Amino acid sequence: xxxxxxxxxxxxxxxxxxxxxxxxxxxxxxxxxxxxxxxxxxxxxxxxxxxxxxxxxxxxxxxxxxxxxxxxxxxxxxxxxxxxxxxxxxxxxxxxxxxxxxxxxxxxxxxxxxxxxxxxxxxxxxxxxxxxxxxxxxxxxxxxxxxxxxxxxxxxxxxxxxxxxxxxxxxxxxxxxxxxxxxxxxxxxxxxxxxxxxxxxxxxxxxxxxxxxxxxxxxxxxxxxxxxxxxxxxxxxxxxxxxxxxxxxxxxxxxxxxxxxxxxxxxxxxxxxxxxxxxxxxxxxxxxxxxxxxxxxxxxxxxxxxxxxxxxxxxxxxxxxxxxxxxxxxxxxxxxxxxxxxxxxxxxxxxxxxxxxxxxxxxxxxxxxxxxxxxxxxxxxxxxxxxxxxxxxxxxxxxxxxxxxxxxxxxxxxxxxxxxxxxxxxxxxxxxxxxxxxxxxxxxxxxxxxxxxxxxxxxxxx
Amino acid sequence: xxxxxxxxxxxxxxxxxxxxxxxxxxxxxxxxxxxxxxxxxxxxxxxxxxxxxxxxxxxxxxxxxxxxxxxxxxxxxxxxxxxxxxxxxxxxxxxxxxxxxxxxxxxxxxxxxxxxxxxxxxxxxxxxxxxxxxxxxxxxxxxxxxxxxxxxxxxxxxxxxxxxxxxxxxxxxxxxxxxxxxxxxxxxxxxxxxxxxxxxxxxxxxxxxxxxxxxxxxxxxxxxxxxxxxxxxxxxxxxxxxxxxxxxxxxxxxxxxxxxxxxxxxxxxxxxxxxxxxxxxxxxxxxxxxxxxxxxxxxxxxxxxxxxxxxxxxxxxxxxxxxxxxxxxxxxxxxxxxxxxxxxxxxxxxxxxxxxxxxxxxxxxxxxxxxxxxxxxxxxxxxxxxxxxxxxxxxxxxxxxxxxxxxxxxxxxxxxxxxxxxxxxxxxxxxxxxxxxxxxxxxxxxxxxxxxxxxxxxxxx
Numbered sequence: 001x002x003x004x005x006x007x008x009x010x011x012x013x014x015x016x017x018x019x020x021x022x023x024x025x026x027x028x029x030x031x032x033x034x035x036x037x038x039x040x041x042x043x044x045x046x047x048x049x050x051x052x053x054x055x056x057x058x059x060x061x062x063x064x065x066x067x068x069x070x071x072x073x074x075x076x077x078x079x080x081x082x083x084x085x086x087x088x089x090x091x092x093x094x095x096x097x098x099x100x101x102x103x104x105x106x107x108x109x110x111x112x113x114x115x116x117x118x119x120x121x122x123x124x125x126x127x128x129x130x131x132x133x134x135x136x137x138x139x140x141x142x143x144x145x146x147x148x149x150x151x152x153x154x155x156x157x158x159x160x161x162x163x164x165x166x167x168x169x170x171x172x173x174x175x176x177x178x179x180x181x182x183x184x185x186x187x188x189x190x191x192x193x194x195x196x197x198x199x200x201x202x203x204x205x206x207x208x209x210x211x212x213x214x215x216x217x218x219x220x221x222x223x224x225x226x227x228x229x230x231x232x233x234x235x236x237x238x239x240x241x242x243x244x245x246x247x248x249x250x251x252x253x254x255x256x257x258x259x260x261x262x263x264x265x266x267x268x269x270x271x272x273x274x275x276x277x278x279x280x281x282x283x284x285x286x287x288x289x290x291x292x293x294x295x296x297x298x299x300x301x302x303x304x305x306x307x308x309x310x311x312x313x314x315x316x317x318x319x320x321x322x323x324x325x326x327x328x329x330x331x332x333x334x335x336x337x338x339x340x341x342x343x344x345x346x347x348x349x350x351x352x353x354x355x356x357x358x359x360x361x362x363x364x365x366x367x368x369x370x371x372x373x374x375x376x377x378x379x380x381x382x383x384x385x386x387x388x389x390x391x392x393x394x395x396x397x398x399x400x401x402x403x404x405x406x407x408x409x410x411x412x413x414x415x416x417x418x419x420x421x422x423x424x425x426x427x428x429x430x431x432x433x434x435x436x437x438x439x440x441x442x443x444x445x446x447x448x449x450x451x452x453x454x455x456x457x458x459x460x461x462x
Numbered sequence: 463x464x465x466x467x468x469x470x471x472x473x474x475x476x477x478x479x480x481x482x483x484x485x486x487x488x489x490x491x492x493x494x495x496x497x498x499x500x501x502x503x504x505x506x507x508x509x510x511x512x513x514x515x516x517x518x519x520x521x522x523x524x525x526x527x528x529x530x531x532x533x534x535x536x537x538x539x540x541x542x543x544x545x546x547x548x549x550x551x552x553x554x555x556x557x558x559x560x561x562x563x564x565x566x567x568x569x570x571x572x573x574x575x576x577x578x579x580x581x582x583x584x585x586x587x588x589x590x591x592x593x594x595x596x597x598x599x600x601x602x603x604x605x606x607x608x609x610x611x612x613x614x615x616x617x618x619x620x621x622x623x624x625x626x627x628x629x630x631x632x633x634x635x636x637x638x639x640x641x642x643x644x645x646x647x648x649x650x651x652x653x654x655x656x657x658x659x660x661x662x663x664x665x666x667x668x669x670x671x672x673x674x675x676x677x678x679x680x681x682x683x684x685x686x687x688x689x690x691x692x693x694x695x696x697x698x699x700x701x702x703x704x705x706x707x708x709x710x711x712x713x714x715x716x717x718x719x720x721x722x723x724x725x726x727x728x729x730x731x732x733x734x735x736x737x738x739x740x741x742x743x744x745x746x747x748x749x750x751x752x753x754x755x756x757x758x759x760x761x762x763x764x765x766x767x768x769x770x771x772x773x774x775x776x777x778x779x780x781x782x783x784x785x786x787x788x789x790x791x792x793x794x795x796x797x798x799x800x801x802x803x804x805x806x807x808x809x810x811x812x813x814x815x816x817x818x819x820x821x822x823x824x825x826x827x828x829x830x831x832x833x834x835x836x837x838x839x840x841x842x843x844x845x846x847x848x849x850x851x852x853x854x855x856x857x858x859x860x861x862x863x864x865x866x867x868x869x870x871x872x873x874x875x876x877x878x879x880x881x882x883x884x885x886x887x888x889x890x891x892x893x894x895x896x897x898x899x900x901x902x903x904x905x906x907x908x909x910x911x912x913x914x915x916x917x918x919x920x921x922x923x
Contacts, residue, residue: 399650400650426641427642428641429642
């Protein structure tokens with residue numbers, strides 16, 4: 001039997017960060033991973049999707065190169081070779097997962113390969129070996145959710161070509177048609193990618209808006225952009241069954257159907273707890289997620305749950321922060337996580353990034369608010385980049401000018417949102433942003449402009 | 463030879479006084495008769511003068527501190543005199559341990575006045591594990607909810623004791639450790655953020671900390687987490703001192719004495735004529751209020767039930783009419799008293815009340831001048847008020863509210879015919895303590911006043 005101070009189950013962005021932090025704090029740490037280090041994020045999520053997106057961006061740039069005065073390129077012939085793209089993707093994943101392993105090793109974290117299952121509250125069984133730890137952090141992530149509708153063969157016994165995001169990332173051929181069930185972040189990112197690769201994409205979303213957690217003014221813009229790419233978006237559509245390549249759904253009171261050479265199931269993700277033998281602990285659950293308090297503690301002392309498995313925010317960067325907070329709390333501190341200031345990004349072109357409340361949420365919570373907007377079209381750097389679509393929208397509380405929400409739809413949005421996250425975390429107010437010098441020319445100049453607009457009037461906009 | 467300045471006993475009932483303000487600093491020269499500090503008694507602020515020439519060597523009581531009468535407040539002596547023993551003695555009397563060691567460090571006290579004391583401080587405040595706070599610092603800390611055990615404050619007071627100024631300075635110099643949002647909320651809430659314990663990174667004061675402090679300060683009625691959503695605070699004023707004394711006394715009166723009110727109107731035509739004649743025939747100008755005071759005095763003599771008080775299960779009726787005249791000040795309310803008013807002519811009442819009102823407005827009333835009242839009148843006529851009711855000044859039995867003279871249409875019967883005449887009419891309202899005064903006595907009394915004021919010659923004879 002091996003003894004550790006802290007055992008971490010799962011080597012994704014929550015688990016491996018927690019392991020490094022714990023080891024740096026002088027604890028004896030082990031990490032158990034049954035798949036690949038880096039979790040879904042590195043292997044089937046953030047990193048591979050963005051690799052695909054980069055290729056799409058490059059091919060788009062090549063197609064537009066004449067606009068920028070580049071000659072000698074047969075722009076109309078520009079295309080993506082899927083096998084090459086997959087090769088590049090694998091190389092990036094390999095490099096990054098290797099990096100994670102290297103970091104864990106360098107910090108003295110013992111890595112076990114295999115499934116961890118609880119024997120009792122401080123003992124795990126890994127490949128028949130007993131591992132004992134005073135504190136255990138569960139960081140087992142999530143898996144694609146399934147849609148509880150009948151799925152059957154279509155005409156001529158053709159099986160339904162259902163895939164999840166995992167398989168979508170492995171495609172070596174671009175399907176002619178694709179039906180995507182779910183208009184959330186995953187569904188919309190894949191819709192964008194495959195539409196740009198050449199598929200005829202139909203998105204079927206149950207809610208009235210795609211990207212339901214995004215500010216409506218921004219999603220309206222995004223939906224327009226997606227439709228301009230030829231993507232058909234059907235909202236308020238409830239899928240009733242799938243038969244072969246046909247997806248049947250109710251829309252506006254009638255049953256309709258959409259055909260796809262591939263049907264991508266993107267209806268969300270559910271916490272992954274199989275094989276952990278949680279039953280033996282009697283952990284309090286929150287649906288399929290492990291219930292935690294704001295200190296990431298589960299109902300059983302010494303056991304913490306971080307990342308997707310606790311169902312709180314289901315973002316890689318949330319998982320990493322939760323991992324560090326859980327370790328700090330194991331070390332005797334009382335750190336908390338504030339889920340109200342977690343940013344997110346959606347990787348289309350232009351990108352979407354946001355932190356805080358949407359305008360609607362802010363109005364519900366604060367009543368009176370001030371909203372500032374600024375269009376990318378009025379930004380010099382965006383014009384240079386040749387990408388002037390989109391806008392920034394900021395929401396402030398009128399009394400102290402507290403920053404309530406920042407929503408960017410535009411080029412470099414995901415790289416620019418951190419300023420606003422930091423500002424909110426430091427409780428900076430609108431004036432601190434407008435009195436901060438932003439370098440010129442940058443797209444980030446839109447941020448103080450929007451706050452100027454919220455306080456009164458933007459400088460570079462009439 | 464150095465001397466103690468003591469907390470004076472300014473009235474029979476005075477047991478303690480609050481040091482309101484120091485007008486001299488330690489080390490400054492003072493002359494006999496020069497005002498060195500002000501104290502706050504239960505009714506007024508008094509300036510206290512030095513009893514000898516010398517230097518203000520030691521302040522023993524900080525501003526805001528309350529001490530019992532005849533306890534030492536300061537030491538006045540020669541600039542280079544050794545007052546170590548006196549400080550020790552004072553510390554014992556005042557029960558201040560922080561000063562008790564002073565005799566061990568006479569060198570500090572032997573320094574010439576005005577010499578820098580900070581360097582001479584022998585020990586750090588926290589060196590013995592205990593934090594030494596001056597009383598004012600302690601109060602400041604309490605009011606601002608500061609947890610000093612967690613703050614690294616360097617004391618600049620005696621023996622490294624932490625003064626209120628040190629705490630304030632610490633608050634100022636640590637202003638960087640507050641978020642801009644928290645700072646704005648603190649400013650809007652009139653909260654000194656230096657006194658708030660921060661829970662943010664590295665102890666930074668966050669919005670939630672300030673909101674917590676504002677909430678804990680007693681801003682009740684606000685929804686938690688969103689304390690300032692609906693009302694903008696201009697400033698908050700402590701309910702203390704004179705304000706609180708007035709408030710406590712009035713609530714005591716209102717909630718223990720069941721008030722009963724009687725209003726009547728007075729035709730003041732004759733009174734106006736008489737007043738005009740009186741004012742044109744002699745030097746001392748007489749106001750309407752003076753006539754009312756005289757009339758009330760006369761009526762009180764005829765109805766001694768009203769010239770009484772309920773104290774310790776006894777109804778005491780007084781022979782003398784000590785008539786209180788309510789005077790409104792910016793800072794509150796005070797009732798100077800015309801003693802033995804029954805022996806005074808209207809002109810005397812006029813002279814005396816004018817002098818008392820002036821003194822009251824300048825904060826110069828002596829305790830003797832606002833004590834011992836037997837009945838009170840309150841006049842808001844000069845502000846045009848048409849009718850109001852006053853709360854009895856305990857332990858008195860009643861109070862008379864006098865409103866403005868106003869031209870009023872009045873129905874009169876003339877030769878069996880109703881006619882409307884325009885008359886100058888004044889409303890008066892009597893409030894009585896129904897525990898000891900019934901309606902019958904009260905109406906008799908107020909009608910007596912009415913009769914006197916409508917036939918004012920009878921006031922004079």
